[in-house]
Amino acid sequence: MSAPGPRDESPDRLYTVTGGRTRAGDDTPFDLVTLVVTESEPVPGMQSEHRTILRLCRRPTAVVEVAAELGLPVSIVRILLADLLATGRISARHPRTSRHPGTHGLPDPDLLEQVLVGLRNL
Numbered sequence: 001m002s003a004p005g006p007r008d009e010s011p012d013r014l015y016t017v018t019g020g021r022t023r024a025g026d027d028t029p030f031d032l033v034t035l036v037v038t039e040s041e042p043v044p045g046m047q048s049e050h051r052t053i054l055r056l057c058r059r060p061t062a063v064v065e066v067a068a069e070l071g072l073p074v075s076i077v078r079i080l081l082a083d084l085l086a087t088g089r090i091s092a093r094h095p096r097t098s099r100h101p102g103t104h105g106l107p108d109p110d111l112l113e114q115v116l117v118g119l120r121n122l
Contacts, residue, residue: 028082029092032074033115035060036081040089049080050089057090062111065118 030036038058042051049070056069067077084090095111 028078030063030078030081032064033095034063034092035095037091039091050084053080053084062115062118064115068118068121
């Protein structure tokens with residue numbers, strides 16, 4: 001992954017990026033480890049952040065990694081992801097759980113390591 005670009009978390013920019021919305025909605029499936037996968041290519045006229053998300057998520061990518069790459073707060077990224085999910089441009093799923101005996105459905109240790117790296121990049 002490349003290093004995140006310069007962060008501009010000014011309230012004006014964040015307001016513009018989300019169209020004034022402050023929440024993604026109660027029914028959105030996005031937490032920090034939700035994996036996002038692109039289902040279609042970017043189209044002309046699409047918001048730049050949406051285009052970037054579609055390029056980043058050609059392989060399953062955790063929400064926290066998307067936020068780190070965009071240099072945006074996770075709450076803002078959840079709103080952008082909800083937009084893309086509503087139009088069918090992405091799919092989202094929780095990571096597979098480990099099938100090792102004795103782990104009782106805990107997340108895969110390799111995935112947890114990847115999330116930790118993403119969090120450190122924030």
